[in-house]
Amino acid sequence: MRHLPKFLIMLAILACTLPSAASSQAYSGLVSVDAVEAEPGEHIGVPVRLSNNDIPLSGLTVPLKFSSPDLTVDSVSFAGSILPSDFDGHVVVDNISRELKISYLPHFTKPVPTITTTGGLIGTVFLSVASGAAPGITISIDSINIDTVASDGGPEAHIWKKVHASDQSGIVILLPDFEPGGVVVKSPTGIDDGVEPSGLPNSFGLSQNYPNPFNPSTVIEFALPRAGWIKLEVFNILGQNVLILINRRLPAGNHQVEFDASYFPSGIYFYRLSHDEAKLTRKMTLVK
Numbered sequence: 644m645r646h647l648p649k650f651l652i653m654l655a656i657l658a659c660t661l662p663s664a665a666s667s668q669a670y671s672g673l674v675s676v677d678a679v680e681a682e683p684g685e686h687i688g689v690p691v692r693l694s695n696n697d698i699p700l701s702g703l704t705v706p707l708k709f710s711s712p713d714l715t716v717d718s719v720s721f722a723g724s725i726l727p728s729d730f731d732g733h734v735v736v737d738n739i740s741r742e743l744k745i746s747y748l749p750h751f752t753k754p755v756p757t758i759t760t761t762g763g764l765i766g767t768v769f770l771s772v773a774s775g776a777a778p779g780i781t782i783s784i785d786s787i788n789i790d791t792v793a794s795d796g797g798p799e800a801h802i803w804k805k806v807h808a809s810d811q812s813g814i815v816i817l818l819p820d821f822e823p824g825g826v827v828v829k830s831p832t833g834i835d836d837g838v839e840p841s842g843l844p845n846s847f848g849l850s851q852n853y854p855n856p857f858n859p860s861t862v863i864e865f866a867l868p869r870a871g872w873i874k875l876e877v878f879n880i881l882g883q884n885v886l887i888l889i890n891r892r893l894p895a896g897n898h899q900v901e902f903d904a905s906y907f908p909s910g911i912y913f914y915r916l917s918h919d920e921a922k923l924t925r926k927m928t929l930v931k
Contacts, residue, residue: 670817672696674705674765674806676784676824682831684774686717686890689784689824690906691745691765693725698817699757701749703808705765706787709741713773714782714826716743722885723907725763729756732766742787743768757811764906767886770826778830785823831892843895844868849916849923852902856928863888864899865916865923874917877902880910888914904929 673694681687691705721732726747735744745766749756768784776782789804808817844866852861867873875889885907888900902914909931915924 670698670808670819672698672808672817672819673822674786674819675822676707678824678827680827680829681772682829682891683772683776683778684891685772686769686887687772687826688720688767688769688887689826690767692762692906693760693765693819694762696758696761699759699811700747700808700817701755701757701811701813703747703758703765704744705746705806706742706744706804707768707784708787709743710783710785710825711776711780712741713776713780713828714741714784715771715773717769717771719743719745720767720769720883720885722767722879722883723764724766725758725760726766727756727758730758734766755811755813769887772826772828776828778828781825781827783823783825785825786821844897847918847920847923849914849925851925852914852927856930857904858929858931859905860901860903861927862899862901863914864897866897867893867895867918870894871919875900876915876917878913878915880912885912902927 675692675694677690677692679687679689691707693703715738716736719732719734719736724732726732729750729752730747731750733744733746733748735746737743745768747758747765772782786806787804788806791804806819806821808819809815810817846866846868848866850864850866852863854861863875865873865875870893872892873889874887876884877886877888879885886902888902904912907929909929912927912929913924914927915922
């Protein structure tokens with residue numbers, strides 16, 4: 644029981660309520676959000692990443708804010724992330740305030756578990772772009788940086804709402820650099836739903852990815868005999884959805900997309916193409 648106060652201090656840090664006496668140190672870590680393109684009405688995944696980590700971390704908190712209500716959070720996936728097995732991933736979503744908080748919290752074990760990887764995927768934020776979003780705009784996804792000082796006559800306390808981590812002791816505060824990302828809203832693809840010209844595919848098809856096995860990227864090709872809404876997803880061996888590559892309306896024809904698995908572990912994955920005609924699934928192998 645004599646170790647409990649230490650854990651309480653650590654969890655207090657992760658909850659962003661920090662005493663003014665808490666120490667900090669230089670830290671080269673970087674938290675970044677990818678920039679992606681999407682059409683109005685599309686559902687997309689935006690990766691959040693950690694890089695340049697050179698200190699064992701006992702916790703990590705990433706509060707984010709979106710610049711427009713045209714972007715709403717559907718879910719956050721930790722599949723393929725750096726989340727260790729002795730940590731829990733926590734997510735708080737407030738679409739009214741356009742805010743999201745992703746946290747890595749350690750299990751109550753001794754010694755304190757840590758994140759030792761130099762970098763990788765923190766999590767993938769799955770978002771919906773409003774159907775009325777104006778093409779050409781960029782919806783930024785930036786960090787929240789608020790420092791409120793509170794005191795009831797005693798020692799001051801800083802109530803922080805910013806990207807931060809804690810070292811192995813759970814006491815030293817680490818403040819990573821941050822690079823914002825966002826969603827660039829594109830104009831919808833022009834699609835002719837009339838009579839299809841000759842030379843188009845005769846049937847709905849999903850080809851084997853190439854190369855296979857692959858490292859770190861591979862190409863997936865598929866054929867659409869008619870225009871329609873399609874969804875191309877990637878699943879791990881446990882059947883967990885780890886990435887949505889495409890989720891939008893496409894014209895008839897032959898299409899291809901690249902799957903970049905730089906931040907995914909080696910193993911067997913499945914990719915599934917869904918169309919109003921059918922669902923097709925194939926297997927691929929990532930070897931690093």
